[in-house]
Amino acid sequence: MQEKATKITYWAAFALLVGLGLLIRFYDLNDAPLDFNATRQLHSALIARGMYYQDLQSAPQWQRQVAVDQWQAEGLIEPPIMEILSAATYRVIGAEKLIVPRIYSILFWLLGGLFLFSLVKDLCGRWAALISLAYFLVLPFGAIASRAFQPDPLLTAMIAAAWWAMFRWQRKQTWSRLVTAGIVAGLAIFVKTTAVFFVGPAWAVLILTDMGLRKAVFNRQVWTAAVLTLLPYGLFLFYGLYISGKLVSQFSLRFFPSLWFDPVWYLQWNGQIRSTIGLEWFLVALVGTAVIQNKTYRAMFLAVWLGYFLYGLTLPFHIYTHDYYQEPLIPLVALGLGGAAGMVFDHLPSPRWMSAAVITLAVAFGITILGWDVRVTLARANFSNEVIFWQKLGDHLGHERKVVGLTQDYGYRLSYFGWVENTNFLTSNDVNYRELGGIQVDEDAAFKSAVSGKDIFVVTLFSELDRQPKVKSLLYNHYPILEQKSDYVIFDLNHPTSPLN
């Protein structure tokens, strides 16, 4: 009787968490995706729109052309899975709606949470699994990040799924479980290569602690797992490098070992962890992983932590500047918290009812506040005026003029909402980034090259123009102003007042 009541309470708590996770993510669903890494989201939005418009006979010819051109102009970074899926759904519903990829991301994230829940339930106990799930679904950064039109929510879900599948295989080493684990791990890396840091160490340590190096080398299942894990991305890499050639430029400006010797970089990385994951959670999870009772799984997940540190060292610029590079850490921290919670729950003092009451109250308080935080963040960010501004500016500029500019999000807002193909002039951050990679930027030459063959130069990022006094002077001294308003200025590049030296 009591067991039945506990079971009902347990699954009610589970349902409540899933419900809350969905509720906070579905809030403000229709707002433009400018709340989180707008550049990256609009990159995907442009690709998906291009895919959709290429066959959309009902659209005006100019619009189809712009959409396809914008799509083709986007570089290939990862396989456009989310984009293909979104474009297909646009076709089904007969309209391009940005809520479509948002919903997909939310559902993928939720799926990842379910895999994580199942894994932690078997690894650390059923109540610990609820703690992991609560963190995974209600962490404000995760909630916002998991609404984004990026591959990362799918990547995070696939990483969690891969751990789950590996764990199942280790417990019962059948071929079907092995193939499942290999395929899921392979798909995780296929979605975004960085998954290799989270999947690779888990595989390696799981196999080595389970069967040892010598046995592993001669084990057919191990070789099959390795092939399945590496094959999908291997094929994509081959296609990108040797067939389409679109991946050739993607591997430059990623690796900056000079940063390893800069103590400030470590503080900045720490700052990124603090603002996304929460340093307290991070530390507790690290300790929580170390106290997982089963030696094999403890080693497996400590190896994943090591993988995370290697990931940061390999992508040192991105790890401290791009918050979404912390997303794969979320399931790992959630799992570590499960480890810590499992240990605490195993040793709760009596009376149990009092312990249960205090912990339930504390967790309920925590998730309510976190959930409300997400709601407040989303309610505060309203981008409807932004969309109108860029649409109007796009119409004003015309959709066929050749535009260069210094505008928000590398010109993506103008591209997407304004339907204007444009190239973005280098920002001061771009210059710093290149210099960090050992590339010196000649501002004069860069400016000449950027304006060559263009009709207009549009500025909406005035602070950025102020940071580049040379470019500002070149614009104001050599080109007439077509129009100036409080939020933009347009220079006529076709009728310079004096020639550039």
Place this chain on the structure above:
Amino acid sequence: MKKTILNRRNLYILAVLLVFAGGLAIRFYDLTNPPLDFNPVRQIHSAIIARGFYVFLPNSHLQGLERDKAWSFSSELWIEPPILEYLSAWTYVLAGGVYLWIARIYSIIFWTLGGWALFRMMHLLSGKTGALAALIFYLFLPFGILASRSFQPDPLMVSAMIFGLWMLLRWRANPSWKNAVLTGLLCGLAILVKQVAVFFVAGGMAAVFFTDPGFKASFRSPKIWCMGILALLPAVGYNIYGLFISGFLKTQYSLRFFPSLFIDPLFYYRWASKINLTTGWIPVLLAVTGILFLTERSKKWFLAALFGSYVVYGLGFAYHISTHDYYQEPLIPLAAIGIGVVAEAFISQLDLSSGRWKLAFLSLVVTAGSVFTLFSLRNEMKRDDYRDQPELWTRIGHELNYGIPAVWGLFDDYGVRLMYWGLTMPAVWETSGDVYMRGLAGQQAAQKDILTLFAGKRYFIVTDFTELDNQPDLKKVLETFPVYEKGNGYIIYDIDPPGGRSVKP
């Protein structure tokens, strides 16, 4: 077994010393930066009072205008007994001048001593690991570091409160007259320094008295009566003096109690957000679960009563708890105690027999977390440099002829910088927050025409631009006047220009 210098006991002592050293080092960093990093209004309020005391002390070097103004401004309303202010003023005499970092040093010392008391108390309540964990939290919490460098009574209040609670637990272990008197005196000091300590002292005492000797026995115990009387006497004396003899406390108890907020869900959200921004609610929740891991009933009730007292205190100061971060300072030792208890329980469950790598790993994680926290804060402290402020406001005060004719201001600090360094007492324009607070208390602000209010004033200083945006009517009127001076973070309008307004309305 071979004895080495790196045995467990020595390593423990080394860790404790390193925590104290780290806590002191980060607090002494950037010592001479003007105290504008943390609640500048409250800190400069104390600085003004201290300078006013200093005027009348022997060998005071203040002369002329500075002396006159320092004295006249020090009539700043006293809220708490100006203990730190008086101590600082006497130290100015010894140091040969008004140095604001003197008060900062006192606060740091008080807070650190509080750490020692907390450490000792945790040995009674929990164990060695718990004591170390509590100390790390108490000394390394970023908010606590900033708060414990400030010219406010709060660091001394928190410290005295911890000493009082430690003595209370010592009395519980050894109910001697000496321990009873020390408990009473230290709790009395805490309440005298800032009366809000009464919540925590009363909570802790009630839990200890009623669980151990019991309710009836407590009433019959002369030692308990002695503790109670000693704890309350200094503050009662101060209140009688302030309310009925000198009268300066009469206005201090208004605008404090806002029961209407109890039924507003947003109030609880703001309160929780304040906790999150200061101690972090994760450590606080973890600390609350510490109640579960205390095995003795009276200890369980002691910690539960302290957290209960915090809730009552928050409800008692509903407006302040959700708007003033320094009202969270007493929560720091409470959270530290709870975290210490949890840490002790956690370590005791670790299977250390299978090798000490888990302990080493845990130490590594805590060390890394502490180092990163301290260095991040150090960078923030370095970034927030206010060293140009004294010179700037001294010059502005001089140029505005020390407020003759008078000056209006919409300040982000109620004009305390202009008062302290510029020796100018401005008329402070109400912010929307002030109006809101009055509204909560049922007081209506007088509605007057803006230009009528400008009459007789020469300049209008703005340092709070967000607030100016919140008052579009004022902004519109000000924009019709010429700008006298504009700089980083301030703008001064000439609201009585010889040539009239620059833009005709």
